[in-house]
Amino acid sequence: xxxxxxxxxxxxxxxxxxxxxxxxxxxxxxxxxxxxxxxxxxxxxxxxxxxxxxxxxxxxxxxxxxxxxxxxxxxxxxxxxxxxxxxxxxxxxxxxxxxxxxxxxxxxxxxxxxxxxxxxxxxxxxxxxxxxxxxxxxxxxxxxxxxxxxxxxxxxxxxxxxxxxxxxxxxxxxxxxxxxxxxxxxx
Numbered sequence: 755x756x757x758x759x760x761x762x763x764x765x766x767x768x769x770x771x772x773x774x775x776x777x778x779x780x781x782x783x784x785x786x787x788x789x790x791x792x793x794x795x796x797x798x799x800x801x802x803x804x805x806x807x808x809x810x811x812x813x814x815x816x817x818x819x820x821x822x823x824x825x826x827x828x829x830x831x832x833x834x835x836x837x838x839x840x841x842x843x844x845x846x847x848x849x850x851x852x853x854x855x856x857x858x859x860x861x862x863x864x865x866x867x868x869x870x871x872x873x874x875x876x877x878x879x880x881x882x883x884x885x886x887x888x889x890x891x892x893x894x895x896x897x898x899x900x901x902x903x904x905x906x907x908x909x910x911x912x913x914x915x916x917x918x919x920x921x922x923x924x925x926x927x928x929x930x931x932x933x934x935x936x937x938x939x940x941x
Contacts, residue, residue, distance in 0.1 A: 836939040838862045845871035850885035850892060861905060861940050865921050865933035872898055872905050872916070884914065886921075903940050 833843040836859060845851040845859050852859055852873035860882060861872040868888040875881035884895045884907045895914070898907035904917040912930070915922045918938045923931040 833858065834941050836862050836941075838864055838937040838939045841939070845869075845873070845885070850887045850894075852885070853883075859939075859941070861916065862938070863916055863918075863921065863935050864937045865935055867931075867933055868921055870914075870916055870921060872900075884916075886914065 835843065840846060841859075841862050843858055845862055846869055850869055850871045852871060854876060856876045857873045859871050860874050861870070863870040868886060871885045873883050873885065875883070882896075882898050882900070882905075884893075884898045884905070886893050893909065895907045895909045898905045898914075898916075904915065906913065906915050908914075911925055913924050915924075918935060918940065920935055921931070921933045922929060923933075
């Protein structure tokens with residue numbers, strides 16, 4: 755005995771147009787998101803002044819943008835751009851500056867007297883070194899310790915504590931210098 759077959763149910767006359775409209779909306783949303791991600795105009799506001807102690811950063815997204823009219827390409831790097839005036843991703847162009855060509859700055863600070871850069875050794879997270887300069891003298895010390903947004907490094911009994919607020923240099927229990935930060939950046 756065979757079962758009687760039932761004819762297929764009629765679909766709503768609106769089913770196909772609704773599916774097409776829904777697919778169109780999804781395509782438009784996907785295109786808008788792709789455009790936002792690929793063509794970010796990098797309009798982060800500049801620091802308010804040179805004496806800012808802001809510790810914000812921006813990251814330039816690695817991308818290639820081709821100008822069809824002139825057939826040229828512009829490539830940007832994936833480096834974090836510090837907010838301390840006159841610096842780049844490795845520190846101060848005229849010093850102090852990270853040593854290796856792939857050593858990024860982790861912290862950059864400037865006081866009225868001193869410039870400080872804490873650098874990371876390549877991509878080796880946790881391998882850091884301190885570089886500082888003041889009064890035409892410079893120092894480089896390995897292995898600063900980081901606690902939150904503060905770094906501490908010691909060399910021959912002299913301790914340097916670098917925070918967003920100040921550079922404090924002490925010898926033993928005596929404070930040798932307490933220099934307020936004019937500008938500070940932390941990655």
